[in-house]
Amino acid sequence: MSRLTALSSPRLALTALVMLAGACTVAPPSELGDARSPIIRGTRETGLPSVVLVARTGATTGSGGLCTGTVIGPYAVLTAKHCVFREATRGYVAVPTIEFLVIVGSDINDRASITDTVGVLEVRTTAGSAIDTDIANGDDVAVLLLERSLGLTPYPLAPSVPAIGTNSTVVGYGRTRTGTADPMDSGVKYRATMRVSRAGSRLIETDGPAWTCQGDSGGPLFDASMRVAGVTSFGIGAACTNSVSYFSATPRHMALLTSALAFAPPCTPTTESCNGTDDDCDGTVDEGCLGLGEACTRDDQCGGGACRSIAGRQICTRDCEPRSAMQRCPFDFYCAETGCGTGQCLAGNPGALPDGEACDTDLGCASGRCTMVAGARRCARACSPTGDLCAPGTVCDTSEGGPECGSCLPFALSDAPRPFGTECTTDAACASGNCADPGGFCTRACDAATPCGSGYHCRTGECVRGELGTLGAGCVVDDDCSTTAPDCATIDGDRVCAAACGAMDACAGGFVCADTSAGRRCVPPGEPLGGACTDSAECRSGLCAGGLCTRICDAAATCPDDFTCTPAGSVSGCFPGAPPPTAPRADRGGCSVAPTAPWSSNFAAWLWLSAVFVMGIGWRRRNAM
Numbered sequence: 001m002s003r004l005t006a007l008s009s010p011r012l013a014l015t016a017l018v019m020l021a022g023a024c025t026v027a028p029p030s031e032l033g034d035a036r037s038p039i040i041r042g043t044r045e046t047g048l049p050s051v052v053l054v055a056r057t058g059a060t061t062g063s064g065g066l067c068t069g070t071v072i073g074p075y076a077v078l079t080a081k082h083c084v085f086r087e088a089t090r091g092y093v094a095v096p097t098i099e100f101l102v103i104v105g106s107d108i109n110d111r112a113s114i115t116d117t118v119g120v121l122e123v124r125t126t127a128g129s130a131i132d133t134d135i136a137n138g139d140d141v142a143v144l145l146l147e148r149s150l151g152l153t154p155y156p157l158a159p160s161v162p163a164i165g166t167n168s169t170v171v172g173y174g175r176t177r178t179g180t181a182d183p184m185d186s187g188v189k190y191r192a193t194m195r196v197s198r199a200g201s202r203l204i205e206t207d208g209p210a211w212t213c214q215g216d217s218g219g220p221l222f223d224a225s226m227r228v229a230g231v232t233s234f235g236i237g238a239a240c241t242n243s244v245s246y247f248s249a250t251p252r253h254m255a256l257l258t259s260a261l262a263f264a265p266p267c268t269p270t271t272e273s274c275n276g277t278d279d280d281c282d283g284t285v286d287e288g289c290l291g292l293g294e295a296c297t298r299d300d301q302c303g304g305g306a307c308r309s310i311a312g313r314q315i316c317t318r319d320c321e322p323r324s325a326m327q328r329c330p331f332d333f334y335c336a337e338t339g340c341g342t343g344q345c346l347a348g349n350p351g352a353l354p355d356g357e358a359c360d361t362d363l364g365c366a367s368g369r370c371t372m373v374a375g376a377r378r379c380a381r382a383c384s385p386t387g388d389l390c391a392p393g394t395v396c397d398t399s400e401g402g403p404e405c406g407s408c409l410p411f412a413l414s415d416a417p418r419p420f421g422t423e424c425t426t427d428a429a430c431a432s433g434n435c436a437d438p439g440g441f442c443t444r445a446c447d448a449a450t451p452c453g454s455g456y457h458c459r460t461g462e463c464v465r466g467e468l469g470t471l472g473a474g475c476v477v478d479d480d481c482s483t484t485a486p487d488c489a490t491i492d493g494d495r496v497c498a499a500a501c502g503a504m505d506a507c508a509g510g511f512v513c514a515d516t517s518a519g520r521r522c523v524p525p526g527e528p529l530g531g532a533c534t535d536s537a538e539c540r541s542g543l544c545a546g547g548l549c550t551r552i553c554d555a556a557a558t559c560p561d562d563f564t565c566t567p568a569g570s571v572s573g574c575f576p577g578a579p580p581p582t583a584p585r586a587d588r589g590g591c592s593v594a595p596t597a598p599w600s601s602n603f604a605a606w607l608w609l610s611a612v613f614v615m616g617i618g619w620r621r622r623n624a625m
Contacts, residue, residue, distance in 0.1 A: 043191050048189070048191070051068065051172075051189065052069050053066065053067075053069070053102070053103040053105070054067040054068065054069040054079050054100065054102055055103055056083070056095055056100060057100070057101055058324070066174075066186055067083035067173075067215065067217045068218045069102065069218050071152045071153075071155065072155055072228060072257065072260075072261065073262075074261075075145055075149055076143050076144070076146070076154070076260040077102055077143065078220070078228065078250070079144060079218030080140050080141070080232065081131065081140045081142040082131050082134075082135060082233075084125060087454055089449075091129060092130075097119075097120045097122060100144060102117065102119075104117070104152070105189075106188065107188045107189065108187040108188075109188065111349065118147055118148055119146070119147045122144075122145040123143070123145070124142065124259075124260055126139040126141055126253065138200075138201075138202025138248045138249055138252070140233040140248040141231055141248050141250065141256065142218075145263045146265075147265060156227045157227060157251075157254065157258075158223050158225075158227035159227075159251060160251050161196075161200070161229055161249050162204070164199055165195065166195070166224060167193050167194070168206060168224070168229065170191065170192055170193075170194055170219060170220070170222070170245070171189065171191045171219055172217075173188060173189055173190075173216070173219075174213045174215025174216035175215055192211075193210065194206035201251075202249055203247065203248065203249060204247040205245070205246055205247075206221070206245050206247070208243065210243075212232050213235070216232045217233065219232040230247030231247055231248045231250060232247055233247055233248045267281035268281070272286070272288070273300065274290070274301060274302050274304070275303075276305065276318075285303065286303035286304075289301065291303060292315075292347070293315055293347040294316050295314060296315060296316045302316030303316065306318055317345055319342070319344065320335035320344065321335070321342075322335050322337040323381075329345035332348070333345045334350050334368040336362060336368065337369055337371075340404060340405035341404070348368075350368040351364040351366060352366055353366060353379045354379060354391075355408045356374075356380070356410040359377055359379045365379030366379065367380065373401075374397070374413040378407075380409055381408040382405070382406070383408050385403070385406060386404075390408035393423075394411070395409060395419070396408060396416065397409045398416065399416065411429075417430060417431035418442050419442065421442060421455075422442050423440055425440065430442035430443075436462070436464065441465070443462055445461055446458035446462060446463045460477065468480065468482040469497040470484055470497060471484060471499060471509070471522060472523065472524040473485070473496065474551065475495050475497050476495065476558075481497035487499070488518075491515075491516040492529060494528065494529050494540070494574075498521035499522045500519070500520065501513035501522045510525060512524075524540045524542070525540065527540060529541060529559075529560065529574055530563065533547065533548065548576070550573040550575055551573065551574055553572050554572060559574035560574070563575060564577060
């Protein structure tokens with residue numbers, strides 16, 4: 001399934017960051033596991049063509065995204081509601097339909113694997129725009145209605161939710177690695193088998209050796225008969241480190257879904273003309289018209305209605321936007337820049353050279369653009385500082401093209417100020433003049449009127465990485481905690497987000513009422529850090545390693561007094577005493593471990609929408625959205 005991450009045993013509230021290597025000693029284990037291992041027990045899926053990728057191009061909003069969808073009707077693709085909304089200054093707003101592109105293929109980073117793309121005419125969802133509430137209530141459901149049929153066999157809808165204890169199949173294009181989000185880790189189809197641990201009319205919970213991550217949102221949960229029983233919605237914690245996944249149950253939304261199955265693109269028969277539409281409603285677009293790249297003399301000869309002089313030839317072409325995150329030029333054509341923000345679809349397939357590499361022609365570059373920049377002809381995607389973001393490790397340099405006509409260049413080739421969220425080592429490198437330390441990314445000031453956006457939160461007036469913590473999540477100060485668990489309280493030397501309580505039975509979801517630095521608060525049950533354990537379920541942190549309760553740590557999630565953040569492989573854990581003599585890690589990002597969520601509205605719902613941008617189709621892996 002998604003970028004599926006997997007655990008060695010089911011129902012552990014630990015994380016894929018920590019696949020512990022055996023050993024029960026008082027010293028920390030020599031290796032906690034590799035947070036960047038490619039798919040832990042996920043299976044690469046090159047079939048199942050009716051599970052598709054849903055791309056949000058960012059054409060009008062400058063903010064792209066990647067989700068998964070399922071073909072359930074001739075013109076209907078089922079996905080998650082949070083995939084078709086974007087977070088605004090106040091609440092959520094619907095994304096324009098022109099921004100969606102449905103892609104058929106097993107790997108969007110490999111042009112050869114993509115067999116079709118289609119636009120979206122209409123989006124239908126459950127009522128309202130209260131996305132957080134919809135996620136909590138199992139209403140995270142949307143249907144994309146397509147411009148034309150993909151010709152794929154639709155999956156049937158399950159009449160009921162799967163039984164507890166049964167196995168279900170999940171498929172998605174999301175991340176395959178836990179820990180700090182890697183924008184290069186998305187866009188390839190995976191599948192996995194999960195066990196249904198709880199099932200209600202609204203939500204389905206799974207656990208087991210695999211789970212979902214960002215980018216899997218909207219993907220299907222299939223029952224044993226390969227019928228769609230749920231839509232991938234959320235998990236626990238922003239770092240994809242918990243083995244529990246949640247799905248909006250589809251049977252209760254049958255009225256919405258069945259009405260979508262009856263949809264057909266509107267068509268009133270008229271005389272066929274060369275305009276890119278099926279005027280006579282016979283299922284064929286522009287029959288008898290000249291195709292892209294063919295010689296022409298008039299606009300009305302061309303499908304799409306444009307006959308232009310390009311490089312000395314009068315040919316049929318189509319307008320495109322070279323700065324858009326994802327182009328709508330058809331296969332075997334690319335968007336050739338003709339001016340600042342203007343382009344034409346010309347014959348040819350982009351090459352493999354990344355931004356910044358020396359080039360001779362547009363078609364040598366993955367961006368389809370070879371231009372004079374930084375003293376030489378280099379591959380450089382067109383960009384605008386106020387529009388689409390450049391790929392990780394590059395910045396929109398406007399030193400030669402003007403304020404709105406920039407080129408994406410590697411940091412080493414540009415002195416352009418880096419935008420929010422990009423890596424940095426000095427304040428001077430950032431547009432905001434503020435490089436977070438620890439963290440190593442360009443941050444900025446924030447307050448209630450200027451929030452940080454998805455994947456970040458405001459701590460003492462400055463944006464830091466990570467979503468607000470819910471009950472039991474690790475924290476540094478109160479600002480790290482959500483309104484459902486507003487206090488960052490110290491208990492047994494560890495700091496967790498907690499909520500006030502007055503008695504042992506006042507806490508929901510298995511949490512317990514205990515004395516903390518903030519008074520009586522609901523906290524996770526179990527042994528404290530450093531306590532003896534044989535299983536992660538025994539620990540308040542949800543992680544047992546080397547016979548001791550521990551948790552993941554890094555520069556942003558430090559250990560309490562008398563504990564040391566001990567490097568072990570690519571991750572580190574909090575253990576009593578001094579660390580063994582090992583080399584320090586260079587990793588500056590990361591997140592803390594959250595325990596298994598209660599079956600209530602207090603879960604830490606992260607949206608499985610990758611915070612990355614798809615830079616194009618068939619163009620080697622760049623950002624995934």
